[in-house]
Amino acid sequence: MPFNIHRANYFLLLALGATLIGFAPIFVKWSDLSPSWILFYRMLLTLPFLVLLNLFINKRFSFKVQNKSTILYTAVASAGFTIDLILWHWSMGITSISNATIIINSAPIFVALLTFFIFKQHLKKQFLISFSITYIGIAGLVFFSNNYINGKIIGDLMCLFAAFFYAVYLLVISRLGKESALTIIFYTTMFCCLFSLPFAFFESGISTPASKFEWFNLLLLALLCQFGGQFLITYGISNISASDGSIGLLLQPLTATVLAAYIFNELINTSQLVFIFIALFGIYLARLNIATK
Numbered sequence: 001m002p003f004n005i006h007r008a009n010y011f012l013l014l015a016l017g018a019t020l021i022g023f024a025p026i027f028v029k030w031s032d033l034s035p036s037w038i039l040f041y042r043m044l045l046t047l048p049f050l051v052l053l054n055l056f057i058n059k060r061f062s063f064k065v066q067n068k069s070t071i072l073y074t075a076v077a078s079a080g081f082t083i084d085l086i087l088w089h090w091s092m093g094i095t096s097i098s099n100a101t102i103i104i105n106s107a108p109i110f111v112a113l114l115t116f117f118i119f120k121q122h123l124k125k126q127f128l129i130s131f132s133i134t135y136i137g138i139a140g141l142v143f144f145s146n147n148y149i150n151g152k153i154i155g156d157l158m159c160l161f162a163a164f165f166y167a168v169y170l171l172v173i174s175r176l177g178k179e180s181a182l183t184i185i186f187y188t189t190m191f192c193c194l195f196s197l198p199f200a201f202f203e204s205g206i207s208t209p210a211s212k213f214e215w216f217n218l219l220l221l222a223l224l225c226q227f228g229g230q231f232l233i234t235y236g237i238s239n240i241s242a243s244d245g246s247i248g249l250l251l252q253p254l255t256a257t258v259l260a261a262y263i264f265n266e267l268i269n270t271s272q273l274v275f276i277f278i279a280l281f282g283i284y285l286a287r288l289n290i291a292t293k
Contacts, residue, residue, distance in 0.1 A: 017232030022255025027221035035089030036200035043193035045222035078191030080168035087162035095155025097260035103159035108286035110167030130285035137279025
């Protein structure tokens with residue numbers, strides 16, 4: 001296939017988006033708020049930017065949907081996304097960022113399983129291969145992290161549940177047809193903001209950022225990760241091949257792992273590194289399998 005400069009540009013946009021989202025665990029760990037309040041402010045501070053972008057790009061069609069059921073489906077998807085992010089935020093206080101990020105990226109495995117059980121779609125041989133490789137990698141990563149000894153495996157299990165709920169979100173969103181991706185991102189962000197409040201009040205009552213650094217940290221989480229990262233991935237992935245998209249998205253867990261080692265001294269040994277790449281290869285195959293169905 002000849003080199004396509006436009007496809008390369010879209011890949012770079014997706015890669016930049018995935019890299020930006022890789023910074024999310026860093027901002028989460030820097031915050032002093034409870035996990036659900038982090039999620040609330042993450043979404044709340046993103047909304048104004050999404051409103052402006054919608055008005056700029058979609059103009060008079062901003063916030064409009066083609067089907068009435070879209071809002072309901074988006075709310076259901078957002079409920080899954082809310083639980084996913086709360087569990088993921090919680091997990092990073094227990095396990096390492098590398099474990100949390102690698103495990104949650106196994107969501108494509110759950111997408112395939114959900115489509116099999118709900119929509120009776122046949123599981124291909126490629127899925128069984130990707131499933132085996134992914135979880136051999138994750139099991140090895142957890143084992144050589146000694147998380148089964150020090151109790152941190154609870155955080156790893158929370159990530160596994162988070163991956164399931166993220167799969168629910170992905171599966172529902174994928175059924176929305178030709179709705180504007182930007183409009184869906186806006187409604188998803190709005191619903192997640194609302195749905196996170198009951199969990200936040202349950203965790204710690206009313207809580208607000210106590211310092212300028214906290215506000216700045218949450219603003220970066222919203223602007224760089226939720227707004228910038230999600231938009232660039234959405235914009236880029238629809239214009240490149242499934243294989244290129246699957247490779248580009250792997251930059252998110254790789255970025256998070258490298259940053260965690262540098263900033264929080266979450267160093268990984270050779271055995272962990274080997275199993276990280278095994279898991280990432282399985283995740284790549286799983287994403288490719290879903291994208292080419």
